[in-house]
Amino acid sequence: MSRQLRILMLSWEFPPRTVGGIAAHLFNLSRELVKLGVTTYVVTCDFPGALEREVVNGAHVVRVDSYKTPSPDFATWDSLMNVNLQKEAATLISSLSRQVDIIHAHDWLVANAALGLKHVFRIPLVATVHSTEMSRRNGLHTDYERMIHQTERWLSHESWRVICCSQYMSEQVRRIYGLTQDRVKVIQNGVDSSVYEQEFERTKFRKRFASPEEKIVLFVGRLVYEKGAQILVGAMPKILSRVNAKFVVVGEGGMKDSLMQQVRNMRLTHKIMFTGFLDEESLRKLYQIADVCVVPSLYEPFGITALEAMAAKTPLVASNSGGLSEIVEHDRTGTKVHPGNADSVAWGVTKVLLDSGYANWIRHNAYQKALEVYDWTKIAKETKEFYERILQEYDGGSWKPT
Amino acid sequence: MRVILFTWEFPPRIVGQLAHYVNRLAVELIKKNVDVYVVAYHDSWVGIHQGADGVKAYRISDKVKPQINILTWMLSLNQEAERAAADIYYSVKHEVNLIDVYDWHLIPAAVTLKKALGVPFVFSVDSIEPHRSRSSGGSLSLSIRSIESLGVSEAMRIIVKSEWMKQELKRYYNAQENTIDIVSACSATWTDEVLAIYEKGLKVSVN
Numbered sequence: 317m318s319r320q321l322r323i324l325m326l327s328w329e330f331p332p333r334t335v336g337g338i339a340a341h342l343f344n345l346s347r348e349l350v351k352l353g354v355t356t357y358v359v360t361c362d363f364p365g366a367l368e369r370e371v372v373n374g375a376h377v378v379r380v381d382s383y384k385t386p387s388p389d390f391a392t393w394d395s396l397m398n399v400n401l402q403k404e405a406a407t408l409i410s411s412l413s414r415q416v417d418i419i420h421a422h423d424w425l426v427a428n429a430a431l432g433l434k435h436v437f438r439i440p441l442v443a444t445v446h447s448t449e450m451s452r453r454n455g456l457h458t459d460y461e462r463m464i465h466q467t468e469r470w471l472s473h474e475s476w477r478v479i480c481c482s483q484y485m486s487e488q489v490r491r492i493y494g495l496t497q498d499r500v501k502v503i504q505n506g507v508d509s510s511v512y513e514q515e516f517e518r519t520k521f522r523k524r525f526a527s528p529e530e531k532i533v534l535f536v537g538r539l540v541y542e543k544g545a546q547i548l549v550g551a552m553p554k555i556l557s558r559v560n561a562k563f564v565v566v567g568e569g570g571m572k573d574s575l576m577q578q579v580r581n582m583r584l585t586h587k588i589m590f591t592g593f594l595d596e597e598s599l600r601k602l603y604q605i606a607d608v609c610v611v612p613s614l615y616e617p618f619g620i621t622a623l624e625a626m627a628a629k630t631p632l633v634a635s636n637s638g639g640l641s642e643i644v645e646h647d648r649t650g651t652k653v654h655p656g657n658a659d660s661v662a663w664g665v666t667k668v669l670l671d672s673g674y675a676n677w678i679r680h681n682a683y684q685k686a687l688e689v690y691d692w693t694k695i696a697k698e699t700k701e702f703y704e705r706i707l708q709e710y711d712g713g714s715w716k717p718t
Numbered sequence: 719m720r721v722i723l724f725t726w727e728f729p730p731r732i733v734g735q736l737a738h739y740v741n742r743l744a745v746e747l748i749k750k751n752v753d754v755y756v757v758a759y760h761d762s763w764v765g766i767h768q769g770a771d772g773v774k775a776y777r778i779s780d781k782v783k784p785q786i787n788i789l790t791w792m793l794s795l796n797q798e799a800e801r802a803a804a805d806i807y808y809s810v811k812h813e814v815n816l817i818d819v820y821d822w823h824l825i826p827a828a829v830t831l832k833k834a835l836g837v838p839f840v841f842s843v844d845s846i847e848p849h850r851s852r853s854s855g856g857s858l859s860l861s862i863r864s865i866e867s868l869g870v871s872e873a874m875r876i877i878v879k880s881e882w883m884k885q886e887l888k889r890y891y892n893a894q895e896n897t898i899d900i901v902s903a904c905s906a907t908w909t910d911e912v913l914a915i916y917e918k919g920l921k922v923s924v925n
Contacts, residue, residue, distance in 0.1 A: 383864075385857070385860050385861060385864050386857040386860060387857050387861060388787065388856075388857045388858050388861075389786070391786060391790055392786070392787060392789050392790055392857075392858070392861065395789055395790045395793035395794070396789070396793070396861055396864070398793065399793065399796075399826045399829075399865070399868070402826070402830050403826075403829055403830055403833055406830045406833035406834040407833045409834065410833060410834055410836070428793060428794055428796070428797055431797040431800075431801075432796065432797040432800040432801075432827065432830055433830075433834070435797070435800050435801035435804045435805075436800050436803075436804045436830060436831060436834040436835060437834060438804065438808065459784040459785075459786055460786050462784055463782060463783075463784055463785055463786055463790065466781075466782040466783060466784075467782050467794070470781045470782055470794075717808055
C-alpha cells in the first residue's frame with residue numbers, strides 16, 4: 317500500500333521529559349517511522365527549557381501545558397492534564413485539515429484525551445499498553461487502583477487494536493481486559509545499540525564507582541518492590557564471599573531507605589553505591605564498564621534494562637519472569653535465575669564474574685540478538701504495516717465520516 | 719437552527735433546579751422550530767430517546783467505575799459527551815450550530831468540540847465554584863475553578879441569571895463585559911431571549 321501515512325502519538329513523556337520507558341520508546345519509534353515516510357506528530361507534556369514546538373528527527377513534537385495548579389493526587393492531575401492535551405491535539409488536527417490517519421495512545425495516562433479525539437474526528441485509535449495497573453500494584457486494592465485499571469480496560473476496548481511489547485503482556489492484557497486474540501498485536505520493544513559505541517576514558521570514569529580490583533555489578537531500575545533490588549542486595553554476602561565486587565544501584569524509589577538499611581544491617585555499605593538518577597550519558601558509559609548487569613525483577617512487562625545491557629555488550633543475569641523470560645535465553649544470551657531467590661541471583665552473578673569465557677559467550681550472543689531482533693527499523697516497519705491494516709478495515713467501514 | 723444542550727442533570731435525574739430549567743428550555747425552543755438535542759448524564763438509562771415533547775435526549779454514562787473524586791469522574795464522562803455530540807454531528811451531516819453548556823461539568827468536551835469541529839458554545843452559568851466552596855482553597859476546588867475559567871475564556875457567549883452573577887464572573891474570571899448576557903428565568907420571554915443570544919452570538923462568530 318503506498319498511502320502516505322500520518323500518525324499522531326499521544327504520550328505523557330517524550331525526551332527531555334523522561335519518567336519511565338515510554339519516552340525512549342517514542343523517541344526511537346517516531347524517528348524510525350519518519351525514515352519509512354510516515355508523517356509523525358507527537359503531542360506530549362511540556363518540560364522546563366524544552367520548546368513548545370520542534371521537529372525531532374523529523375517528527376513534529378508539540379508540548380502542551382501539563383497543568384500546573386496543585387491537584388489532590390496524581391490521577392486527578394492526569395485527568396486535568398488530559399484536558400489540555402486533548403484541546404491542543406484537537407487544535408493541531410484541525411489545523412492539519414484533519415489529515416491524520418491514526419491516533420496512537422501510550423498507556424492509560426493519555427486515555428481521556430485519546431478517546432475523545434477518536435470520536436470527535438472519527439479517526440481510528442490504537443493503544444500501546446506498556447504495563448498494567450494490576451501488575452504494577454500486584455493486584456487491585458483501592459478505588460484509586462481500580463479506577464486506573466478500568467481506564468486501561470476502557471482504552472483497550474475503544475482501541476481498534478492494542479499493541480503489547482511482549483507475548484507475556486499480550487496474554488495478560490487479553491485475560492484481564494477480556495480482549496479477543498485478534499484485538500492484540502505483539503510488537504517487540506527495541507534498543508538502539510549505536511548509543512553504546514562512543515569512546516571515553518574508561519579507567520577514569522570507572523574510578524567514580526569502584527576501585528580497579530573490584531568487579532562492577534550493575535542494577536538499573538526504579539527502587540520499587542517489583543524491580544527486585546532487595547533480592548540483589550540480599551545476594552551480596554554470597555557473591556562477595558567469592559568475588560571482590562562493587563554493587564552500583566542506579567535509580568530512585570520508595571524502597572531506597574529500606575534497601576540502605578538492609579545494607580547497613582549486613583555491614584556492607586562500603587560495597588554498594590546508590591547513585592540515584594543518572595544522566596543518560598553516564599548511564600550509557602556505566603553499562604559499558606560494568607562486568608555484569610542484573611535484572612532481578614519479580615514482575616517485568618518487557619524488560620528494557622535487559623535490552624540496554626545486551627546492546628551495551630554487558631553480560632546479563634536476569635530473573636525468569638514476564639517479558640524478561642522471552643528476551644533472555646539461558647546460557648545463550650544471558651543467565652536466567654529464579655525470581656525472588658537471592659541464592660539463585662548469587663549463583664548467576666558469581667558464575668558470570670568468575671568465568672570470563674562464559675561471560676564473553678553470552679555477551680556476544682546477546683549483542684547479536686539486540687541487533688537482529690530488537691532493531692527499531694524492523695519494529696517501525698511492523699508498526700507501519702499494523703497501521704496500514706487498520707486503515708484498510710477503516711476505509712471499508714461506515715464509521716468513517718463522509 | 720440546531721443546538722445541543724449539555725447538562726449533568728436532566729429528568730429523570732434531578733439534582734437541583736437545573737434539570738427542570740434545561741427541560742423547559744428544550745421544550746420551548748422546539749416550539750420555536752429549533753432542533754434540540756440534550757446530552758445528559760444518567761447512570762443507567764443510556765442512549766438516545768425522543769419524548770412526546772420532541773426533545774431528543776442522548777444520555778451518557780461513565781465508563782470508568784469506581785472514581786476517586788468528582789473531577790476524575792466528570793473528566794472521564796466528558797469523553798462520552800464528546801462521543802454523543804460527535805454522533806449527533808455526523809448523523810445530521812455536520813449541521814450543528816452551537817452547544818449550550820450548563821455549568822462547568824462538560825466544559826472540557828465543549829472546548830474540544832469547538833476546536834475540533836468548529837461548533838461554538840454558550841456557557842450558561844447557574845452557579846460558580848467560588849460560591850459553592852466559599853472558604854475552600856483546596857486543590858479540588860482550584861481545579862474546578864480552572865475549568866470554569868476555561869469555559870469563560872473559550873465561550874462564544876456567557877449567559878447568567880442576574881447582574882450580580884455577571885459582576886462575579888468579571889471579578890473571579892476576568893470575563894469580558896460584552897460577552898455576558900443576563901436572562902432572568904422569571905421573565906415571560908426568557909426563551910426568546912436565549913434564542914436571540916444564540917443568534918446574535920452565531921452572527922458575530924461567523925463574521
